[in-house]
Amino acid sequence: MKSTKLVAVASVAVLGAGLLSSCGAAENGSSSSGGGDKKSIAFIQGVAGDQFYITMQCGIQDEAKKLGATVKVQGPEKFDPTLQKPIVDSVVASKPDAILVAPTDVSAMQAPLKAAADAGIKVVLVDTTVNDPSFAVSQIASDNEGGGKAAFDAIKSQVPNGGKVLVVSVDPGISTTDARVAGFKQAVAGDSKFKYLGVQYSHNEPATAAKIVTAALQKDPDIVGVFATNLFSAEGSATGIRQAGKQGQVKVVSFDAGPDQVKALEDGTIQALVAQQPGVIGQDGVQQAMNALNGKSTEKQIQTGFTIITKDNMNGDAKDAIYKSSC
Amino acid sequence: MSTTTPSPQTEAPTPSTQQGVTGLTDSSTPLYQRVIRMQAFQILLVLIVIIAVFATLAPHNFANLSNARQIVQNASILAILGVGMTFVIITSGIDLSIGSVMVFSGVIAAKLMIALGGDGWGTAFLGIGASVLTGLAWGMLNGFLIAKAKIPPLIVTLGTLGMALGLAQILTHGVDIRTVPQVMQDEIGYGNVFGQVPVLSIIALVVIALGMVLLHGTRFGRYTYAVGSNEESARRVGVRVDAHLIKIYALSGLLAGLAGVLSLAQFGTTAIAGQTQTNLNVIAAVVIGGTSLFGGVGTIFGTVVGLFIPAVLQNGFVIVGIQPFWQQVAVGAVLIAAVYVDQVRRASAARGRPTRSLFRSRSRTTPEEGSSEGDAA
Amino acid sequence: MTDTKPVLEARGLTRRFGSVTALDGADFDVRPGEVVALIGDNGAGKSTLVKALSGNLEVDSGQVIFKDVVRVIDSPTTASALGIETVYQDLALAPHLDPVQNMFLGRETMRPGLAGHLGFMDNRSMRKEARSAFDKLGATVRSLDAPVGSMSGGQRQAIAIARAVHWANEVVFLDEPTAALGVRQTANVLETIRRVASHGVAVVFISHSMPHVMEVSDRVQVLRMGKRVATYRTEDTTMEELVAAMTGATGQVAA
Structure with missing residues (x-):
């Protein structure tokens, strides 16, 4: 009787998770099984919920729409490499065509992102960078x-x-x-x-x-x-x-x-x-990623400007x- | 008298109405262990269901070897911490300091390795030793304050959490150290054996195996359950409870020290600002795994399964493309469900009483005795 | 049997808690193989005396003599080493452990050789020994594998008594063993007490229940206000006499 109860609770929880997953995926408006040659881009924020990264996300999504790519967004709860690494690993497992990422540590994120690039994913570093960014198709950040x-x-x-x-x-x-x-x-x-x-x-x-x-x-x-x-x-x-x-x-x-x-x-x-100009960083990031995916040349480093308010x-x-x- | 039985759940899972020990044979499966196994088995079922759901939603990206490998690798360091935490929670204690102790031990190891110089195994091993010993020292401090000074574990380890983190920041001026011997990063942090199995996971597996033997096979483990079950009883039958508690917290600290140096190897940085949630994540895993916060009950196996539930959820959510915040919601729900199940289980096992109060439990159950048909020949 | 020398004797034990004198020069003695009932009103010092004799409480003055030798029993471990065991009112069992684990808690049988030194226990032999100990007492234990917390009060009592008897080869103290039990369970416990004594172990039985005292004991020692005020042979006394001695209506020293 007890075991039935636990299994019931678990099933409800898991069903809920499944439900969430379908909703969540729909929310992002990017069903991965969409158009055949639509490129998929993953954006990994430095920390979730930060307006800087949200603005960047807006730029990425607008530009991706324009260029016909889908975007999924993920980010750790804190600006912490020990939390970001599992997310990067999971994103890599989901095999997007390109990753735009703001690394949370110059050393800690080196190997996981290098592994992503080795797996054939185009990596664009946005906002922050790593010790040896030579694997990345482009680095885009403010000057x-x-x-x-x-x-x-x-x-x-x-x-x-x-x-x-x-x-x-x-x-x-x-x-x-x-x-x-x-x-x-x-x-x-x-x-x-x-x-x-x-x-x-x-x-x-x-x-x-x-x-x-x-x-x-x-x-x-x-x-x-x-x-x-x-x-x-x-x-x-x-x-x-x-x-x-x-x-x-x-x-x-x-x-x-x-x-x-x-x-x-x-x-x-x-x-x-x-x-x-996070929106611009995001736009540029998508453009560079798409260039790389389409076999065009990329700019290794782009510096964006500022506005004094x-x-x-x-x-x-x-x-x-x-x-x-x-x- | 059986008609006066007050609660319907008095029947234990075995329908053993036999009288006397002699009525039982050695071949009967140990009941207590069976209950425990059942609990762990149920958690395992939950995990399997979760895996099945994600495997259905993302058959190509989720259900493959390299993804499984990543999940296992990312759970390895937490598993090492989970072994120590399981011991601590079985004694009805808690250790909040593990994340900070990890950071502090990593800092000590990094500083020592820089001072020694060199990029070879010699330096690396000394660093590992230093980190483990540093963790051990913090653990012994925790244990001493808890067992001898009688300060509640929550407070002691909250205090050492702050102390270890603060001292790590003082030692480094808040600047992460990123100088780590190359062999350590290449061979331990990202090394593999048999081509595919991460070295970190092998180390975790060894720790888990030793932890299982220690907890379930030895007198040390038996005393751990006894202290958590009824500290006063254990004391009265001659178990050296204070010394045992010190050893338990020392073990937790030692494993935090090991985890600290492994984290250093994996991330190549002391990550001073990191590990802030590590303690709670590990505690959640232990509790999800069926270890009771009230002490006396728990398994290492359950903890390992409990660790994989959040790890798989996070991985699956990312792959399926769900907002990262939902992962916390889901893990929170699983945690509450696990504790609820623990409550239900304990309520029926201990006949409606939290196991602490043996005396009250006894008086409450008195009227039921007729149902077991006489207690002595 | 009653003519043999005491195995355990207390002389003039005194213990104060602040201004309260719990023991005021109390004497006590028990002989091998006899059942001594220790009675007295609430606060007469029964539990304090048992604690002092079982190593759970230090006394301010007085002597404890075990087999003709003056001893200081300063911890339960010391008491255990002398073959003195106590069944506490709360039984002192670990509810999550099974009967065998409880019986051997703190005194596990280790495996021979290196495995034992590494902390591995000989569960098989402990189980065997526990089974025979329960059988010897005729104690009914529902299962050797279930946590004792899931068992009834009578079963737990039986386990606690069996544990004490198993380790005590000289003296067993039973503090109110029947207080929380029903009629049938009480009868079982009283029978167990006689059985233990018949194996040559001295049993000290604290109770408020005069019928139980009359039924099971060989001698009765009465405590009042921290002193032993009377000792009777059970066969020579009556419940009225015992109650009178407890309440201070009479007082004599005999037997």
Whole structure:
């Protein structure tokens, strides 16, 4: 009797899973058994649910539609290679024609992605990269060092007289944010009016970023600018400055332009945003993947640009640069 | 008196109404083990059904050897942790610190191997040894605080979770170490034997086999069940409960240390920000596998099956193309179902009482005795 | 039989818990092969005395003499080593283990040679030994393979007693063994007690039930306010006399 019960429970669970699977697949509007020569593309995000990757996903889906390819999207719950690797392995097992992937670690994702390429799948690295990306048909990312310089320019235009500036980054070892920090640091070094206080790491936790910024303001109450290299760091930094009651004195310039940051921009806690062009990265990624699949030549490396968003232009010409929460 | 029997589920699974031990023969299948086996068997059935569903939905991509190989490889490190966790949970304890201990041990191993230099086996083995010993040390600390200082395991291991992670970040300044001897990555992390079988999985298999022998075959295992079943009784019959608990947590720590260095070999990075969910994933697998959080019950086999349920679900969902978030929903549902089944099973096995309170259980069951036709000759 | 020397004797045991004096110079003795009933009102010190004699409680002063030698029984293990076993009121069984595993818990028979040193147990011989121990007592155990938690109270009681008797070659303490049992099970336990004593083991039987005491014991020792106030030969006394001694209406030292 007991065993019947368990089997019943299990069957319900599994039936549910099966049901979900059919719904889920339908939701993505991409039945894999579709048109015979339709190319299938898998997009593996760095972390699921992040607006940057969602915007990129929108660009990918639009472009894929245009070029006649299907797209499936997967991503780990956290920006964590130990969670992303099983997903990559599973995606490889599903044998898509091409994979667009944002690797979560330069070392850890090297072998799994190399294996994907060895299995005949065209791999395009988007946003982040790995130690030896020679297996990839293309790498597409923002010119992150240039982004760091742009961030410094944004701070400079807010605080022309100079002062101390702090950087709040995510984790060391992420190629994109490291490059942003390097670009920023270089730009500060080129201007004697500014003093670089170094970089702190938020581990992608807004709460940690808030703690870092409040603590830094305790130590150096005269900080004039904070450069937060990504979304969560910026949200946390803004919270920290609010907690310390230093709104107005400390200018926050952040990378990326999610709805929350735009809100912060509206509220005046963040003064400028350096927006990447994730949609463009996605479009380019699909184009490069399709080129590779169709035997055309590919560009090994593409760097995309930035848009600086401030309160003044956010509803004007910079409006389209804001990231999306859904396509 | 049998008419006064209060609950309908008093009959044990065997219809043995025979009187006296002498009425039973050695050939009768051990009942207790049979129940346990049945539980594990049921979990296995669930897994088989899940596999069948995905195999139907994605016959070419899911049901093939290389995909199976990937699933097994990705579950290997968790399986090593699962062996330790099974012992811990059978004693009705918990070890939340394993993920952090993994990271910390990996960091120590990486630092040592950098200091030693060299890319060969010598360096690699010293690194492995250092990681295992570091894990062991954390485990002994956990065990000591739990057994001697009498601090609840949840709190102790929550504390060491934070300590190990914080110290790992202090040692590395938060910067992942990515210098790992090449042999380690090539031969252990991504190495294969017989062409197709990952070395990591072989190591996991050895750990699982040793764990099974230890738990189900030896006195150590017997004491593990006894401590989880009724700690006070075990103490009174002379089982050195404190020492045993220290050994259990030391084992869990040691295996976390081993897992840490294997993770280092597989990923080529200390992944300091990673492993945040590892403890909960492993605990979920152990519980799905039929090990009771109340202690006294559990098998390594069940844990292994319990690990494959989330692993197969995730893999299958990705291949079928379902939103990644659904995997968490599904695993959560399986977890709750597993615990529900455990409750039902324990309720009927222990006649409606959680097994902890033997005395109350006894008084409740008193009226049923007539039904078993006399207790002594 | 009653003329032989005591196998276990306590002299002037005293134990205080804060301001409460649980034992106040209590004496006690039991001889091989006899059943001694230990009676007294609630709080008279019966359980404390048993705990002290079975290594579960330290005393502040007093002597324990085992076979003419003064001993310090400071742990259940020490008591076990002397051949003294106790059946606790809660039975101290591990509910998830089977009767054989419970009987040998903490005293497993190991396999000979290297396997034993590696921690492997000789399950076959333990099972055999347990079976014969249960048979010897005529104890009914539904199954040697089912967890004892799934068994009835009477069966668990039988297992706990069989375990104690199996290991005790000198003294067995039974703390309220019939308190939670029905009529038939009680009769079985009392019969078991006589059977154990007939094997030459001293049985100390704590009970509130005067009829049971009268039925099974050879001698009765009465505790009141932490002291032994009376000792009777069961055949020479009555329930009224025992109750009077318990409540303090009379007091004598005899037998």
